[in-house]
Amino acid sequence: MSTSVTQSTSTSTGDAPASAALFDRARAVIPGGVSSPVRAFNAVGGTPRFMVCGSGPWLTDADGTRYVDLVGSWGPMLLGHAHPEVQAAVKEAVARGTSYGTPTVPEVELAEEIVARTPVERVRFTSSGTEATMSAIRLARGATGRDVVVKFAGCYHGHVDSLLASAGSGLITFAVPGTPGVPASSTELTLVLPYNDRAAVEAVFAEHGDRIACVITEAAPGNMGVVPPEPGFNAFLSETCARHGALLVSDEVMTGFRASREGQWGLDGKHEGWVPDLMTFGKVMGGGFPAAAFGGRTDLMEQLTPTGAVYQAGTLSGNPVATTAGLATLRLATDAVYDHLTAVGTTLQDAASAALAEAGVAHVVQATGTMFSVFLCEGPVRDFTDASRTDTVAYAAFFTEMLDRGVYLPPSAYEAWFCSAAHDEEAVQVVLDALPHAARAAADAQAAARTDGGATA
Ligand SMILES: Cc1ncc(COP(=O)(O)O)c(C=O)c1O
Missing domain, CATH: 3.90.1150.10 (Aspartate Aminotransferase, domain 1)
Structure with missing residues (x-):
């Protein structure tokens, strides 16, 4: 009907x-x-x-x-709905076919645009922010040879099993699943800390530092309402991770190309002189289509298949219509x-x-x-x-x-x-x-x- x-x-x-x-x-x-x-x-x-x-x-x-x-499809519609130039680019892309399962020009151009705006050196596309954070965590674990992931209560990183965890009874307690269907074994390597709490971060590294693969944080949380990082908090996370051989995964799925031209990093790291090891993007960079990405330093990103051993893939990843929409959106932003x-x-x-x-x-x-x-x-x-x-x-x-x-x-x-x-x-x-x-x-x-x-x- x-x-x-x-x-x-x-x-x-x-x-x-x-x-x-x-x-x-x-x-x-x-x-x-x-x-x-x-x-x-x-x-x-x-x-x-x-x-x-x-x-x-x-x-x-x-x-x-x-x-x-005032929802904007939960963030992506930075230019508003049905922007004529984005629509024109998409129509042209659709006329050339919607998916080839091969490398394409728009994905390279969109990757170049993301590299130009952010500190990442290499980008891998996915179809959703959930896949981007899931893949970034796999890469962090693969690259460090460690298993434990630290996240913050109230930060949402998609419906990845290991990240759907609420805090246990104490500050430094391994997490329990936040939903039925997630086995305890999926979250028992996840530690949940209060956001903006430096003492909790220091304590968790003091106790588990040699097991922590990464800290994942929303670059500025938006999923408990907007809770900005206190001045220097992200820099502190970056420095603490580096000191302990762990990686900082900065989730900019929501803030990326939205909080500023260069996302939240453009508001803090760029001026403070630090860069996250890995970053995740989504929403705005897909221009209203299912496209997301993760990226980071070359030495880390090249550990992904096919250059490296950490497996990651996707049938529609880097889809030419989605990346065309994202590219048009970013160029107009x-x-x-x-x-x-x-x-x-x-x-x-x-x-x-x-x-x-x-x-x-x-x-x-x-x-x-x-x-x-x-x-x-x-x-x-x-x-x-x-x-x-x-x-x-x-x-x-x-x-x-x-x-x-x-x-x-x-x-x-x-x-x-x-x-x-x-x-x-x-x-x-x-x-x-x-x-x-x-x-x-x-x-x-x-x-x-x-x-x-x-x-x-
Ligand atoms: C910060 C953050 N990370 C990850 C995700 C998951 O993205 P997706 O819904 O595209 O899977 C979201 C979604 O709202 C998000 O806000």
Whole structure:
């Protein structure tokens, strides 16, 4: 069945009957009705919107309702939806065939672009960020001959078995699986530490230093909301790893080509004079297609097959259509684009903060480069324990009010808000108009929770 889209669009939603009907159909054939869990709106309630088209800063759902998009496909859509030059490049690429299973020109050009923007010397493409981090860890283990991986609580690196781990009882306790289906044997070599905690890093190296293959960290966490590394923290990780013969894997799947032109590294390592041993990329570099990568120093990367012994492969890795989209996106991601993202981001951060303050809702807005998020709790938020204090009930009310007023925010309190080069005055104004109402809805939800709490206490 095809989905019809009403021609006249509006930014006032109310019900979403077409999305509701599609959700029913979806749930009959897809677990939870979604291909990735957070899309299901479980954290915020209501009907997930089935989007049928995107244009610039706008998404239109199956009911014909238009939204200003602040999710950006969870990061990739740096230039906005359906950018004409990206589309033209993709159409041309598709006309030449969609996959050959051979080396291709666009993958070389995209690798050259990534090498030009970041400190990596060699790049290997994958189809998802999950594969990129999984492969980087395999390479780190292969190169060091060690097994233990250190990660930070609240950092997400994709659904790699060994990284789906929560902390055990103590700081230096090997991790337990965070989900059924991951055997304990997959996480028993993973250590989980609190983010931004130098003492914990020092302690773990003191106890297990000669067994640690790598520390993997989000270059600036965005998956517990944006929690910037404290000044010098990434440099400290790099130096500590080097001192102990371990590798630093900097996961820039989210921050890469987004936080700045050169990702988070462009905000810290470039100025501080250090480079990660391995880096992972995804999202923006795929231009809205399934493409990701990992890269690093030549001596490490050449240990991959076929030059080295560490096996890594992928049928669609470096796919010519995906790498064409990524290349077009990166070539169009000029300094002017990042200046615009900074300006729009600052406007939205200031407005969100002002609206929440006016409504009396405790909050903190945190940013790294052009990436930011809003926590509904007192700041600062410097690790996952702090992030867990955000008021998820108030966020659900805030989210729903924004949605009803034509703004599509991430349907979870623990996510970054992404704007694009296409967010113009009209789109920004829709957000600015909606924010005071959403802030009041959050305040009302908090008042109701206090009343309920009082009634049952
Ligand atoms: C920092 C980070 N690493 C890895 C991943 C996994 O990427 P993918 O969803 O493409 O597998 C994500 C996804 O959100 C991410 O944010």
